[in-house]
Amino acid sequence: MSNDLPTFAAPHGPETVQVDLGPVAGFADKTPRVVQSSRGPILVYRESPAVIHVYLAICPHMGNHLREQDCANGTLVCNLHNWEFDLRSGRSLNPGFTAGLLRLEYEVREGRLIVEVPPEAPDPMGR
Numbered sequence: 001m002s003n004d005l006p007t008f009a010a011p012h013g014p015e016t017v018q019v020d021l022g023p024v025a026g027f028a029d030k031t032p033r034v035v036q037s038s039r040g041p042i043l044v045y046r047e048s049p050a051v052i053h054v055y056l057a058i059c060p061h062m063g064n065h066l067r068e069q070d071c072a073n074g075t076l077v078c079n080l081h082n083w084e085f086d087l088r089s090g091r092s093l094n095p096g097f098t099a100g101l102l103r104l105e106y107e108v109r110e111g112r113l114i115v116e117v118p119p120e121a122p123d124p125m126g127r
């Protein structure tokens, strides 16, 4: 998918941009989808028509880009080291690991999913 999605200045900080991911109707229920943006991959999990979860699709363990094909039954398993995440909360399902997916703010504006994306992903290794 293209990474030249339209972006806008966001009201929540000068470095954050709003990315238009397209019509919200294009995201089917319980079918996770990863959209590439200029700020990195974004994972959208529409639990129901009224409940949508949006995350930066970058693993908090070592920064692997997460893929929609690694999602099943509301869970994502990173294909690099098999960390598991709950798609409804973004929390790690691995005992002892508290780092979860970075949840992104969004709004539905005129039927389109507009996501606020920070300037760059926090480096999970603190580099």
Ligand code: FES
Pocket (backbone or CB within 6 Å): 059, 060, 061, 062, 063, 064, 078, 079, 080, 081, 082, 083
């Ligand atoms: S980078 Fe995802 S589990 Fe290691």
